[in-house]
Amino acid sequence: MANNIWSPFRNFILNATERSYEKAQKVSTYHDAALFADSTSDPFILGLYNTYHPIHLALVKAITNWIAQGGTQQGTTQTFTELIDGLPAQADEWDYDIRAVYKKGTSQYKALFPNAHKPFYSGSQQDRVNAVGALITAIGSDAALAIVKATIQSYYTTLTTAATNKDTNKSNTGTDSHVVEAARVAMCVAQLSDYGLLISQFATTPESAEKYFDETDIRTQQQSLFTGSLLKPLSFNMICKRTLKSGQNLLLVNEGNKPIRFYLAANADTTIGTTFIEIPANTQQQHTINDLGDYTTLHYLMVYNPDTLSIGEWELEIE
Numbered sequence: 001m002a003n004n005i006w007s008p009f010r011n012f013i014l015n016a017t018e019r020s021y022e023k024a025q026k027v028s029t030y031h032d033a034a035l036f037a038d039s040t041s042d043p044f045i046l047g048l049y050n051t052y053h054p055i056h057l058a059l060v061k062a063i064t065n066w067i068a069q070g071g072t073q074q075g076t077t078q079t080f081t082e083l084i085d086g087l088p089a090q091a092d093e094w095d096y097d098i099r100a101v102y103k104k105g106t107s108q109y110k111a112l113f114p115n116a117h118k119p120f121y122s123g124s125q126q127d128r129v130n131a132v133g134a135l136i137t138a139i140g141s142d143a144a145l146a147i148v149k150a151t152i153q154s155y156y157t158t159l160t161t162a163a164t165n166k167d168t169n170k171s172n173t174g175t176d177s178h179v180v181e182a183a184r185v186a187m188c189v190a191q192l193s194d195y196g197l198l199i200s201q202f203a204t205t206p207e208s209a210e211k212y213f214d215e216t217d218i219r220t221q222q223q224s225l226f227t228g229s230l231l232k233p234l235s236f237n238m239i240c241k242r243t244l245k246s247g248q249n250l251l252l253v254n255e256g257n258k259p260i261r262f263y264l265a266a267n268a269d270t271t272i273g274t275t276f277i278e279i280p281a282n283t284q285q286q287h288t289i290n291d292l293g294d295y296t297t298l299h300y301l302m303v304y305n306p307d308t309l310s311i312g313e314w315e316l317e318i319e
Helices: 012-016 021-039 043-068 076-085 087-099 107-112 125-139 143-164 178-201 206-212 215-219
Strands: 225-231 235-241 249-254 260-265 277-279 283-288 300-305 312-318
Touching: 012 021, 012 178, 012 215, 021 043, 021 143, 021 178, 021 206, 021 215, 043 143, 043 178, 076 087, 076 125, 076 143, 087 107, 087 125, 087 143, 107 125, 125 143, 178 206, 225 235, 225 300, 249 260, 249 277, 260 312, 277 283, 300 312
Parallel strands: none
Antiparallel strands: 225 312, 235 300, 249 283, 249 312, 260 277, 260 300
Protein backbone atom coordinates (compact mmCIF):
# COMPACT_ATOMS: atom_id res chain seq x y z
CA MET A 1 0.00 0.00 0.00
CA ALA A 2 1.32 3.43 -0.90
CA ASN A 3 2.95 5.26 1.97
CA ASN A 4 1.59 8.63 0.81
CA ILE A 5 -2.01 7.65 1.60
CA TRP A 6 -3.28 9.59 4.60
CA SER A 7 -3.56 7.18 7.54
CA PRO A 8 -7.34 7.68 8.12
CA PHE A 9 -7.87 6.23 4.65
CA ARG A 10 -5.71 3.15 5.08
CA ASN A 11 -7.15 -0.18 6.07
CA PHE A 12 -5.37 -0.47 9.42
CA ILE A 13 -6.73 -3.98 9.97
CA LEU A 14 -5.29 -5.16 6.66
CA ASN A 15 -1.91 -3.65 7.55
CA ALA A 16 -1.89 -5.12 11.07
CA THR A 17 -2.57 -8.68 9.90
CA GLU A 18 -0.32 -8.70 6.85
CA ARG A 19 1.72 -11.93 6.60
CA SER A 20 0.23 -13.28 9.84
CA TYR A 21 -2.78 -15.55 9.50
CA GLU A 22 -2.63 -16.26 13.23
CA LYS A 23 -3.10 -12.57 14.02
CA ALA A 24 -5.82 -12.30 11.37
CA GLN A 25 -7.78 -15.09 13.04
CA LYS A 26 -7.31 -13.54 16.50
CA VAL A 27 -8.45 -10.11 15.31
CA SER A 28 -11.44 -11.61 13.50
CA THR A 29 -12.43 -13.84 16.42
CA TYR A 30 -12.37 -10.87 18.78
CA HIS A 31 -14.57 -8.72 16.51
CA ASP A 32 -16.98 -11.56 15.80
CA ALA A 33 -17.39 -12.41 19.49
CA ALA A 34 -17.78 -8.76 20.52
CA LEU A 35 -20.55 -8.27 17.97
CA PHE A 36 -22.22 -11.50 19.06
CA ALA A 37 -22.21 -10.42 22.71
CA ASP A 38 -24.37 -7.37 21.92
CA SER A 39 -26.38 -8.87 19.08
CA THR A 40 -29.21 -10.08 21.30
CA SER A 41 -29.89 -6.64 22.74
CA ASP A 42 -29.06 -4.24 19.90
CA PRO A 43 -30.71 -4.67 16.45
CA PHE A 44 -28.02 -2.54 14.81
CA ILE A 45 -25.24 -4.77 16.15
CA LEU A 46 -27.26 -7.84 15.18
CA GLY A 47 -27.25 -6.63 11.58
CA LEU A 48 -23.48 -6.20 11.65
CA TYR A 49 -23.02 -9.64 13.20
CA ASN A 50 -25.23 -11.39 10.65
CA THR A 51 -23.18 -9.88 7.84
CA TYR A 52 -19.75 -10.37 9.42
CA HIS A 53 -20.11 -13.84 10.95
CA PRO A 54 -20.10 -15.81 7.64
CA ILE A 55 -16.95 -13.93 6.58
CA HIS A 56 -15.29 -14.82 9.87
CA LEU A 57 -16.26 -18.48 9.49
CA ALA A 58 -14.84 -18.50 5.96
CA LEU A 59 -11.50 -17.23 7.30
CA VAL A 60 -11.39 -19.85 10.06
CA LYS A 61 -12.27 -22.61 7.60
CA ALA A 62 -9.60 -21.47 5.14
CA ILE A 63 -6.92 -21.39 7.82
CA THR A 64 -8.03 -24.75 9.25
CA ASN A 65 -7.94 -26.36 5.81
CA TRP A 66 -4.53 -24.86 5.11
CA ILE A 67 -3.15 -26.27 8.34
CA ALA A 68 -4.72 -29.66 7.63
CA GLN A 69 -3.03 -29.74 4.24
CA GLY A 70 0.34 -28.99 5.79
CA GLY A 71 0.33 -25.31 4.94
CA THR A 72 2.06 -24.16 8.08
CA GLN A 73 3.67 -27.19 9.62
CA GLN A 74 5.51 -30.41 9.00
CA GLY A 75 4.83 -33.18 11.44
CA THR A 76 1.44 -32.49 13.02
CA THR A 77 2.10 -35.01 15.78
CA GLN A 78 4.49 -32.53 17.35
CA THR A 79 1.97 -29.71 17.01
CA PHE A 80 -0.78 -31.82 18.56
CA THR A 81 1.48 -32.73 21.50
CA GLU A 82 2.35 -29.07 22.03
CA LEU A 83 -1.33 -28.12 22.06
CA ILE A 84 -2.16 -30.90 24.53
CA ASP A 85 0.78 -29.93 26.76
CA GLY A 86 -0.39 -26.32 26.69
CA LEU A 87 -3.95 -27.19 27.64
CA PRO A 88 -3.60 -26.76 31.45
CA ALA A 89 -2.24 -23.24 30.98
CA GLN A 90 -5.01 -22.46 28.51
CA ALA A 91 -7.59 -23.74 30.98
CA ASP A 92 -6.18 -21.37 33.61
CA GLU A 93 -6.65 -18.43 31.22
CA TRP A 94 -10.21 -19.47 30.35
CA ASP A 95 -10.96 -19.92 34.05
CA TYR A 96 -9.69 -16.41 34.79
CA ASP A 97 -11.96 -14.88 32.13
CA ILE A 98 -14.96 -16.92 33.29
CA ARG A 99 -14.44 -15.92 36.94
CA ALA A 100 -14.70 -12.29 35.84
CA VAL A 101 -18.35 -13.11 35.04
CA TYR A 102 -19.17 -15.95 37.45
CA LYS A 103 -17.28 -16.16 40.73
CA LYS A 104 -15.71 -19.44 41.74
CA GLY A 105 -18.14 -21.49 43.78
CA THR A 106 -21.30 -20.21 42.10
CA SER A 107 -23.65 -22.66 40.43
CA GLN A 108 -22.82 -21.21 37.01
CA TYR A 109 -19.09 -21.69 37.60
CA LYS A 110 -19.53 -25.25 38.90
CA ALA A 111 -21.58 -26.15 35.84
CA LEU A 112 -18.63 -25.17 33.65
CA PHE A 113 -15.90 -26.79 35.77
CA PRO A 114 -17.63 -29.67 37.64
CA ASN A 115 -14.29 -31.44 38.07
CA ALA A 116 -12.16 -28.30 38.33
CA HIS A 117 -9.25 -28.43 35.84
CA LYS A 118 -8.54 -32.15 36.16
CA PRO A 119 -10.07 -33.10 32.76
CA PHE A 120 -7.59 -30.79 31.02
CA TYR A 121 -4.42 -32.42 32.37
CA SER A 122 -5.37 -36.04 33.09
CA GLY A 123 -6.80 -38.96 31.13
CA SER A 124 -6.08 -39.87 27.54
CA GLN A 125 -5.31 -37.26 24.91
CA GLN A 126 -8.76 -37.76 23.43
CA ASP A 127 -10.33 -37.31 26.87
CA ARG A 128 -8.59 -33.96 27.15
CA VAL A 129 -9.74 -32.90 23.69
CA ASN A 130 -13.27 -33.90 24.68
CA ALA A 131 -12.99 -31.80 27.85
CA VAL A 132 -12.51 -28.67 25.73
CA GLY A 133 -15.53 -29.57 23.62
CA ALA A 134 -17.57 -30.20 26.79
CA LEU A 135 -16.67 -26.74 28.11
CA ILE A 136 -17.84 -25.13 24.86
CA THR A 137 -21.12 -27.05 25.09
CA ALA A 138 -21.59 -26.07 28.74
CA ILE A 139 -21.18 -22.37 27.89
CA GLY A 140 -23.80 -22.72 25.19
CA SER A 141 -25.45 -19.46 24.17
CA ASP A 142 -24.46 -17.53 27.30
CA ALA A 143 -23.88 -14.05 25.83
CA ALA A 144 -21.85 -12.99 28.88
CA LEU A 145 -19.24 -15.60 27.98
CA ALA A 146 -19.34 -15.11 24.21
CA ILE A 147 -15.80 -13.74 23.93
CA VAL A 148 -14.13 -16.42 26.02
CA LYS A 149 -16.20 -19.06 24.21
CA ALA A 150 -14.85 -17.82 20.88
CA THR A 151 -11.31 -18.11 22.23
CA ILE A 152 -11.94 -21.65 23.44
CA GLN A 153 -13.59 -22.56 20.13
CA SER A 154 -10.57 -21.29 18.20
CA TYR A 155 -8.24 -23.43 20.33
CA TYR A 156 -10.55 -26.42 19.97
CA THR A 157 -10.63 -26.05 16.18
CA THR A 158 -6.84 -25.98 16.03
CA LEU A 159 -6.60 -28.89 18.48
CA THR A 160 -9.04 -31.16 16.63
CA THR A 161 -7.43 -30.36 13.28
CA ALA A 162 -4.02 -31.33 14.68
CA ALA A 163 -5.52 -34.48 16.21
CA THR A 164 -7.01 -35.52 12.87
CA ASN A 165 -3.67 -35.16 11.16
CA LYS A 166 -1.32 -36.20 13.96
CA ASP A 167 -0.28 -39.43 12.25
CA THR A 168 0.81 -37.71 9.07
CA ASN A 169 3.96 -35.84 8.20
CA LYS A 170 3.29 -33.49 5.36
CA SER A 171 5.67 -31.13 3.67
CA ASN A 172 4.12 -27.78 2.95
CA THR A 173 6.46 -26.98 0.04
CA GLY A 174 4.44 -25.42 -2.73
CA THR A 175 1.23 -25.22 -0.67
CA ASP A 176 -1.17 -22.74 -2.21
CA SER A 177 -2.24 -20.20 0.39
CA HIS A 178 -4.15 -17.93 -1.99
CA VAL A 179 -7.48 -19.04 -0.51
CA VAL A 180 -6.35 -18.08 2.98
CA GLU A 181 -5.03 -14.73 1.81
CA ALA A 182 -8.28 -13.96 -0.01
CA ALA A 183 -10.23 -14.82 3.15
CA ARG A 184 -7.93 -12.57 5.22
CA VAL A 185 -8.43 -9.64 2.86
CA ALA A 186 -12.20 -10.17 2.81
CA MET A 187 -12.24 -10.21 6.61
CA CYS A 188 -10.21 -6.99 6.82
CA VAL A 189 -12.46 -5.22 4.32
CA ALA A 190 -15.58 -6.35 6.20
CA GLN A 191 -14.16 -5.28 9.54
CA LEU A 192 -13.17 -1.86 8.19
CA SER A 193 -16.71 -1.50 6.85
CA ASP A 194 -18.02 -2.29 10.34
CA TYR A 195 -15.63 0.31 11.74
CA GLY A 196 -17.15 2.94 9.46
CA LEU A 197 -20.70 1.91 10.31
CA LEU A 198 -19.98 1.88 14.04
CA ILE A 199 -18.37 5.32 13.90
CA SER A 200 -21.43 6.59 12.07
CA GLN A 201 -23.71 4.96 14.64
CA PHE A 202 -21.74 6.39 17.58
CA ALA A 203 -20.64 9.65 15.94
CA THR A 204 -21.19 11.68 19.11
CA THR A 205 -19.40 9.11 21.28
CA PRO A 206 -16.98 7.28 18.93
CA GLU A 207 -15.21 5.69 21.88
CA SER A 208 -18.28 3.46 22.22
CA ALA A 209 -17.12 1.57 19.12
CA GLU A 210 -13.71 0.73 20.58
CA LYS A 211 -14.82 -2.42 22.39
CA TYR A 212 -15.61 -4.16 19.11
CA PHE A 213 -11.99 -4.20 17.92
CA ASP A 214 -8.91 -6.07 19.13
CA GLU A 215 -6.86 -2.99 19.95
CA THR A 216 -3.93 -4.94 21.42
CA ASP A 217 -3.23 -6.99 18.29
CA ILE A 218 -4.19 -4.32 15.77
CA ARG A 219 -1.91 -1.71 17.31
CA THR A 220 1.07 -4.04 17.79
CA GLN A 221 3.57 -2.97 15.16
CA GLN A 222 6.73 -4.72 16.35
CA GLN A 223 8.45 -6.36 13.41
CA SER A 224 7.53 -10.02 13.14
CA LEU A 225 8.77 -10.96 9.66
CA PHE A 226 12.46 -11.20 8.81
CA THR A 227 14.07 -12.24 5.52
CA GLY A 228 17.57 -12.86 4.23
CA SER A 229 18.80 -13.78 0.77
CA LEU A 230 22.60 -13.61 0.93
CA LEU A 231 23.70 -15.96 3.70
CA LYS A 232 27.20 -16.95 2.66
CA PRO A 233 28.42 -20.55 2.89
CA LEU A 234 29.51 -21.62 6.41
CA SER A 235 28.39 -18.29 7.87
CA PHE A 236 25.80 -17.17 10.41
CA ASN A 237 23.67 -14.04 10.84
CA MET A 238 21.68 -12.54 13.67
CA ILE A 239 18.00 -12.33 12.79
CA CYS A 240 16.76 -10.34 15.78
CA LYS A 241 16.87 -10.04 19.56
CA ARG A 242 13.61 -10.91 21.25
CA THR A 243 12.28 -12.12 24.58
CA LEU A 244 9.58 -14.59 23.65
CA LYS A 245 7.10 -16.48 25.78
CA SER A 246 6.76 -20.24 26.10
CA GLY A 247 4.83 -21.78 23.25
CA GLN A 248 5.20 -18.79 20.93
CA ASN A 249 5.16 -19.92 17.32
CA LEU A 250 7.87 -19.44 14.73
CA LEU A 251 7.46 -20.03 11.02
CA LEU A 252 10.88 -21.07 9.67
CA VAL A 253 11.31 -20.89 5.91
CA ASN A 254 14.21 -22.11 3.76
CA GLU A 255 13.97 -20.55 0.30
CA GLY A 256 17.33 -21.92 -0.84
CA ASN A 257 18.48 -25.16 -2.40
CA LYS A 258 20.44 -26.49 0.59
CA PRO A 259 19.48 -27.06 4.26
CA ILE A 260 19.87 -24.18 6.73
CA ARG A 261 19.76 -24.09 10.52
CA PHE A 262 18.08 -21.78 13.02
CA TYR A 263 19.31 -21.48 16.61
CA LEU A 264 19.35 -19.32 19.74
CA ALA A 265 22.41 -17.54 21.12
CA ALA A 266 23.45 -15.40 24.06
CA ASN A 267 25.11 -12.82 21.82
CA ALA A 268 24.94 -11.66 18.22
CA ASP A 269 28.41 -13.03 17.46
CA THR A 270 27.84 -16.53 18.90
CA THR A 271 28.29 -19.33 16.38
CA ILE A 272 26.01 -22.35 16.20
CA GLY A 273 26.16 -25.05 18.86
CA THR A 274 24.53 -28.46 19.18
CA THR A 275 20.94 -27.26 19.58
CA PHE A 276 19.29 -26.07 16.38
CA ILE A 277 16.47 -26.73 13.93
CA GLU A 278 17.50 -27.71 10.42
CA ILE A 279 15.07 -26.84 7.65
CA PRO A 280 15.41 -28.78 4.37
CA ALA A 281 15.75 -26.96 1.07
CA ASN A 282 12.64 -25.17 -0.23
CA THR A 283 10.65 -26.05 2.88
CA GLN A 284 8.87 -24.20 5.66
CA GLN A 285 8.04 -25.57 9.10
CA GLN A 286 6.23 -24.27 12.14
CA HIS A 287 7.90 -24.67 15.54
CA THR A 288 7.58 -23.14 18.98
CA ILE A 289 10.39 -21.14 20.54
CA ASN A 290 10.77 -24.01 23.03
CA ASP A 291 12.12 -26.24 20.25
CA LEU A 292 15.20 -24.02 19.94
CA GLY A 293 16.38 -24.53 23.51
CA ASP A 294 16.73 -22.17 26.48
CA TYR A 295 14.73 -19.20 25.22
CA THR A 296 14.64 -17.69 28.74
CA THR A 297 18.35 -16.78 28.67
CA LEU A 298 19.19 -16.96 24.95
CA HIS A 299 17.44 -14.04 23.28
CA TYR A 300 19.21 -13.81 19.91
CA LEU A 301 17.52 -15.62 17.02
CA MET A 302 20.22 -16.76 14.59
CA VAL A 303 20.52 -18.52 11.24
CA TYR A 304 23.43 -20.59 9.92
CA ASN A 305 24.30 -21.88 6.46
CA PRO A 306 26.18 -25.20 6.81
CA ASP A 307 26.77 -25.64 3.08
CA THR A 308 30.27 -25.07 1.76
CA LEU A 309 29.25 -23.70 -1.64
CA SER A 310 25.67 -22.41 -1.86
CA ILE A 311 24.20 -19.08 -0.75
CA GLY A 312 21.41 -19.45 1.80
CA GLU A 313 17.98 -17.81 1.53
CA TRP A 314 15.63 -17.78 4.49
CA GLU A 315 12.61 -16.20 6.17
CA LEU A 316 11.42 -16.23 9.77
CA GLU A 317 8.07 -15.07 11.08
CA ILE A 318 7.27 -14.67 14.78
CA GLU A 319 3.57 -15.47 15.11
